[in-house]
Amino acid sequence: MIIKVLICLKVSLYMILLSIHIIGAYSSFEKDGVKCRKTEMLALLQFKAKLIDDFGQLSTWGHEEKDCCKWEGVLCHNRTNQVVALDLHGLGLRGKVSSSLLELANLNYLDLGFNDFNESQIPEFVGFLGKLQHLNLNFSNFGGLIPRSLGNLSNLRFLDLSGNWILDTNLDWLSGLQSLEYLDLSTANLHKATTWPQAINKMAALKEIHLQSCELSTNMLNSLPLANASNSLVVLDLPGNALRDILILLRFLNTSSRWRHVDLSFNILQGEIPNAFGNLMSLSYLDLSRNHLVGRIPDALGSVTSLSHLDLSNNDLSGEFPYALGNLTRLSHLDLSNNQLQGEFPRPSSQLKESRIEGNLKLLDLEVLDLSMNKFSGRAPDLSACSSLRWLSLYDNMFNGTLAESIGYLSDIKHLDLGSNHLEGLISEAHLLNLSKLLVLDWSFNTNLTVRIGSFWDPPFQLSRLMLAHCKLGPYFPKWLQNQKQVEFVDISSAEISDTIPHWFWDNVQMCEHLNMSHNQIYGVLPDLSSKLNLLTIDLSFNEFNGSLPLLPQNMNNIYLSGNKFSGTIINFFNFKRLFALDLSNNLFSVEISQDCFMKLMRLFYLNLANNNFFGEIPNSIGFCSLYSLHLENNSFTGYLSRLLKNCSNLIILDLGGNKFTGKIPSWLGDSIPELGVLSLKSNKLYGVLPSSL
Numbered sequence: 192m193i194i195k196v197l198i199c200l201k202v203s204l205y206m207i208l209l210s211i212h213i214i215g216a217y218s219s220f221e222k223d224g225v226k227c228r229k230t231e232m233l234a235l236l237q238f239k240a241k242l243i244d245d246f247g248q249l250s251t252w253g254h255e256e257k258d259c260c261k262w263e264g265v266l267c268h269n270r271t272n273q274v275v276a277l278d279l280h281g282l283g284l285r286g287k288v289s290s291s292l293l294e295l296a297n298l299n300y301l302d303l304g305f306n307d308f309n310e311s312q313i314p315e316f317v318g319f320l321g322k323l324q325h326l327n328l329n330f331s332n333f334g335g336l337i338p339r340s341l342g343n344l345s346n347l348r349f350l351d352l353s354g355n356w357i358l359d360t361n362l363d364w365l366s367g368l369q370s371l372e373y374l375d376l377s378t379a380n381l382h383k384a385t386t387w388p389q390a391i392n393k394m395a396a397l398k399e400i401h402l403q404s405c406e407l408s409t410n411m412l413n414s415l416p417l418a419n420a421s422n423s424l425v426v427l428d429l430p431g432n433a434l435r436d437i438l439i440l441l442r443f444l445n446t447s448s449r450w451r452h453v454d455l456s457f458n459i460l461q462g463e464i465p466n467a468f469g470n471l472m473s474l475s476y477l478d479l480s481r482n483h484l485v486g487r488i489p490d491a492l493g494s495v496t497s498l499s500h501l502d503l504s505n506n507d508l509s510g511e512f513p514y515a516l517g518n519l520t521r522l523s524h525l526d527l528s529n530n531q532l533q534g535e536f537p538r539p540s541s542q543l544k545e546s547r548i549e550g551n552l553k554l555l556d557l558e559v560l561d562l563s564m565n566k567f568s569g570r571a572p573d574l575s576a577c578s579s580l581r582w583l584s585l586y587d588n589m590f591n592g593t594l595a596e597s598i599g600y601l602s603d604i605k606h607l608d609l610g611s612n613h614l615e616g617l618i619s620e621a622h623l624l625n626l627s628k629l630l631v632l633d634w635s636f637n638t639n640l641t642v643r644i645g646s647f648w649d650p651p652f653q654l655s656r657l658m659l660a661h662c663k664l665g666p667y668f669p670k671w672l673q674n675q676k677q678v679e680f681v682d683i684s685s686a687e688i689s690d691t692i693p694h695w696f697w698d699n700v701q702m703c704e705h706l707n708m709s710h711n712q713i714y715g716v717l718p719d720l721s722s723k724l725n726l727l728t729i730d731l732s733f734n735e736f737n738g739s740l741p742l743l744p745q746n747m748n749n750i751y752l753s754g755n756k757f758s759g760t761i762i763n764f765f766n767f768k769r770l771f772a773l774d775l776s777n778n779l780f781s782v783e784i785s786q787d788c789f790m791k792l793m794r795l796f797y798l799n800l801a802n803n804n805f806f807g808e809i810p811n812s813i814g815f816c817s818l819y820s821l822h823l824e825n826n827s828f829t830g831y832l833s834r835l836l837k838n839c840s841n842l843i844i845l846d847l848g849g850n851k852f853t854g855k856i857p858s859w860l861g862d863s864i865p866e867l868g869v870l871s872l873k874s875n876k877l878y879g880v881l882p883s884s885l
């Protein structure tokens with residue numbers, strides 16, 4: 192009671208003190224060195240009072256510091272001391288946006304982005320903050336209709352409402368924003384706002400429009416008045432909508448040659464890329480990826496000489512690489528991946544050569560070149576003239592012949608992927624000599640490619656991903672990897688290695704998540720690997736490892752050790768709660784499986800113990816897991832087919848053949864395992880008939 196009274200006293204005392212201050216300094220506290228205007232300070236405190244500040248981000252806002260110009264996120268004018276900007280971006284605030292902000296008569300900058308307003312509507316009063324020039328409410332969990340009052344903000348130059356759950360059915364209010372230069376309504380549902388093109392047509396100052404994932408369709412553009420379309424627009428960013436008709440879009444685009452940036456990716460554009468794209472002479476960024484475009488890449492694109500970023504990936508484009516694109520001297524990012532392009536890829540060169548293949552490309556500024564997943568053929572292009580190249584992927588094409596050593600000159604390259612081609616010949620350290628920034632190296636699935644790198648060569652790079660599967664890497668274990676200590680992904684499967692694994696290798700895989708050395712002739716006894724805590728997948732199958740199973744870290748997902756000469760116990764794995772797949776088939780195990788061993792393997796969906804000499808009854812605990820595929824064939828398991836097996840109702844493959852199971856074939860097999868596609872019970876001591884439900 193007494194404490195309460197004291198608090199009340201204290202509060203009223205404070206109020207009195209405050210009032211004295213208010214009377215003392217009529218409109219600001221300047222006399223005390225406090226600049227902030229009183230009315231504005233109170234307005235901000237009211238604003239704070241309606242917010243929930245979980246992280247104490249507004250702790251500077253309060254009675255201790257009276258000068259609100261010094262508060263977090265508040266900016267005052269340097270002469271009038273009025274609050275002109277409020278930037279509370281990303282402070283994790285919740286609660287209500289109070290209309291007390293209307294007191295901030297000169298507020299021209301408001302950013303409440305990356306907070307959480309619980310899907311409430313954007314408050315209507317925001318449209319009455321008439322001085323606003325910059326309004327950002329992105330990713331703040333606003334919902335509902337966009338208030339039309341925003342159309343009153345005739346001074347607004349920047350508006351970002353992206354990343355909210357808002358919607359609108361009619362964007363006519365936009366035409367009131369006569370000063371707006373930047374508009375982002377991405378993720379707003381504008382499915383019904385069919386007249387947005389007309390509205391933006393009337394916005395005299397608009398330069399950039401971002402409408403990503405707004406459920407727009409090209410039908411809307413059909414009605415576009417073409418005569419004076421696209422005022423001053425230079426950036427059109429419409430990825431992730433339902434735009435279908437590229438000709439309609441082009442009619443819209445072709446009304447101006449000012450476009451700098453056009454992103455129509457992730458739509459459903461159909462047909463060929465029209466030649467008229469060649470009229471967009473100022474374009475530097477064009478993204479038409481992830482559509483349904485067909486036909487050739489038009490030569491006309493070669494006349495858009497300002498292009499620096501061209502992404503046509505993930506379409507159905509065919510034909511050869513248009514030589515006309517060789518004129519794009521500013522191109523730095525070229526992604527043509529996942530199409531049906533064919534023929535040879537010409538060699539970029541600073542000199543114009545006679546031959547079409549040799550040096551009629553001037554793409555010398557390329558930093559990213561992705562030709563992967565096409566049907567390009569002939570020699571892998573010599574890109575040594577592209578000295579800025581950082582990212583090169585030729586993965587999954589039909590490039591053949593030997594690889595020029597000049598690839599070793601690309602001293603900026605980080606990602607080098609030449610996998611799944613028909614490359615042949617010898618790779619030596621010369622090919623890697625200057626690649627000091629290399630992180631990803633993929634030469635895999637070039638079966639005729641021989642990698643012969645000196646054992647004592649110390650590479651200038653530290654790889655994070657090494658992929659040399661299905662290359663000729665052996666017969667010795669690659670000793671040049673001795674100093675690669677940052678590897679996270681290693682695949683040297685099927686690489687003709689017949690050697691033991693040197694002990695330093697196991698020290699180097701401390702960061703490794705994925706290790707595949709399967710299908711070699713690697714031999715020896717594996718050490719204790721339980722300290723390799725990042726390891727999620729290990730595949731050592733089809734080698735000649737012997738001795739007992741290695742100890743492995745408990746968080747592993749996938750363990751493939753089949754086709755070796757492992758023996759001894761398998762107890763070690765039965766605590767692995769995150770195990771998805773375990774393959775111990777084709778080894779020399781000859782032990783009894785204990786009854787509770789599967790209890791903890793709740794996520795296991797693939798278990799293969801086939802072709803060993805495991806014995807005992809199928810543990811009842813096998814019924815507790817979510818197995819899709821169970822292989823126990825060719826062991827010495829005994830007993831009745833456990834009734835509990837029917838709890839494994841996800842099974843698609845069940846192979847129990849070649850064991851010593853006895854008794855009648857259970858009638859429930861067909862009913863309780865509905866998806867069962869493969870069932871083998873052969874060579875057991877079972878009797879009875881297969882259930883008709885199978």
Ligand SMILES: *[C@@H]1O[C@H](CO)[C@@H](O)[C@H](O)[C@H]1NC(C)=O
Nearest residue numbers: 266267268269270271272275
């Ligand atoms: C006040 O701000 C204006 C720009 O808004 C700036 O040009 C001027 O130098 C500033 N004056 C002082 C005293 O900081």
Ligand SMILES: *[C@@H]1O[C@H](CO)[C@@H](O)[C@H](O)[C@H]1NC(C)=O
Nearest residue numbers: 243285286287308309310311
């Ligand atoms: C969010 O809004 C819903 C109703 O719209 C309400 O039930 C809920 O309590 C609100 N949550 C918070 C944290 O304000």
Ligand SMILES: *[C@@H]1O[C@H](CO)[C@@H](O)[C@H](O)[C@H]1NC(C)=O
Nearest residue numbers: 280302304327329351353354
């Ligand atoms: C949200 O706005 C901030 C500026 O306050 C900007 O830096 C950020 O890029 C925007 N976020 C997204 C995802 O557009």
Ligand SMILES: *[C@@H]1O[C@H](CO)[C@@H](O)[C@H](O)[C@H]1NC(C)=O
Nearest residue numbers: 318319338339340341342343
């Ligand atoms: C602002 O917009 C609303 C419509 O939302 C309108 O009723 C109001 O008159 C406008 N106010 C001003 C000052 O223009």
Ligand SMILES: *[C@@H]1O[C@H](CO)[C@@H](O)[C@H](O)[C@H]1NC(C)=O
Nearest residue numbers: 389392393394395416419422
């Ligand atoms: C053409 O632009 C002017 C001014 O930019 C605007 O007043 C007019 O409404 C526009 N016409 C159409 C049909 O959009």
Ligand SMILES: *[C@@H]1O[C@H](CO)[C@@H](O)[C@H](O)[C@H]1NC(C)=O
Nearest residue numbers: 441442445446448465467470
């Ligand atoms: C695009 O504009 C140019 C002139 O700027 C014109 O020659 C061409 O026919 C137009 N193309 C389309 C498809 O409208």
Ligand SMILES: *[C@@H]1O[C@H](CO)[C@@H](O)[C@H](O)[C@H]1NC(C)=O
Nearest residue numbers: 490491493494515516517518
């Ligand atoms: C490319 O440039 C050359 C001259 O450098 C010119 O002859 C050729 O017509 C240009 N090709 C295209 C498609 O613009």
Ligand SMILES: *[C@@H]1O[C@H](CO)[C@@H](O)[C@H](O)[C@H]1NC(C)=O
Nearest residue numbers: 568569570589590591592593
């Ligand atoms: C590479 O492929 C082309 C056809 O795509 C063929 O003409 C050429 O002989 C091949 N070269 C080698 C070395 O296999």
Ligand SMILES: *[C@@H]1O[C@H](CO)[C@@H](O)[C@H](O)[C@H]1NC(C)=O
Nearest residue numbers: 599600601602624625626627
């Ligand atoms: C390799 O790099 C060194 C410096 O790092 C440089 O002097 C040399 O010219 C480069 N060699 C090639 C072939 O690019």
Ligand SMILES: *[C@@H]1O[C@H](CO)[C@@H](O)[C@H](O)[C@H]1NC(C)=O
Nearest residue numbers: 591612613614615637638639
């Ligand atoms: C590898 O070389 C052999 C013999 O030259 C050839 O038959 C085979 O097609 C080549 N394989 C590939 C993938 O290029």
Ligand SMILES: *[C@@H]1O[C@H](CO)[C@@H](O)[C@H](O)[C@H]1NC(C)=O
Nearest residue numbers: 660684685707709710728730
């Ligand atoms: C390991 O490599 C082999 C052969 O390249 C492949 O079949 C297998 O799927 C790979 N294992 C894993 C776990 O990716």
Ligand SMILES: *[C@@H]1O[C@H](CO)[C@@H](O)[C@H](O)[C@H]1NC(C)=O
Nearest residue numbers: 714715716736737738739756
């Ligand atoms: C593993 O095999 C080698 C022969 O390859 C043999 O000398 C060694 O004793 C075996 N080790 C174990 C533990 O079986």
